[in-house]
Amino acid sequence: MQVNYEKPLEISSATTVTVATTETTLMTVTNQNFTRQTQLTAYFKVTLGSATNVKIRYYMSPDGGTTWFCVPIKNKTTAILEDTPSIIDATSPTVSGVQYVIEDLPMSATTAIKITGQATTAAATLNKAYLWVRDN
Secondary structure, three states, rough: OOOOOOOOOOEEEOOOOOOOOOEEEEEOOOOOOOOOOEEEEEEEEEEEEOOEEEEEEEEEEEEOOOOOEEOOOOOHHHOOOOOOOOEEEEOOOOOOEEEEEEEEEEEOOOEEEEEEEEEOOEEEEEEEEEEEEOOO
16 A cells, blocks of 8 residues: 655745844745645755844734734643744754755644744854645
């Protein structure tokens, strides 16, 4: 028996974004044709420069992007829904001093998606990012 999934689809991209030490929007998707999928895959190409790291946060919206809810991580010990961003730093996969990372997330029921970045210590550069979806 062979199991096949549908082809993934690129729904957003970003090029040359300065990631400030305050939360910076990297990509926003409000086209609901894409929010019916079950999996998000985000690709990030980041130059840290003088920054210690870049924190990536994912948000979803039930009302087309008017109200944003941060996607939390549930602490299995305390059951607290925590604001735990994904972190890109010097230990992340690197090619010639540039961090290349991929992250997969399940897609919650939503009408819009937003991804933000926040650098620590100094600004960093998002050289390129892609957001893809598919059903699993």
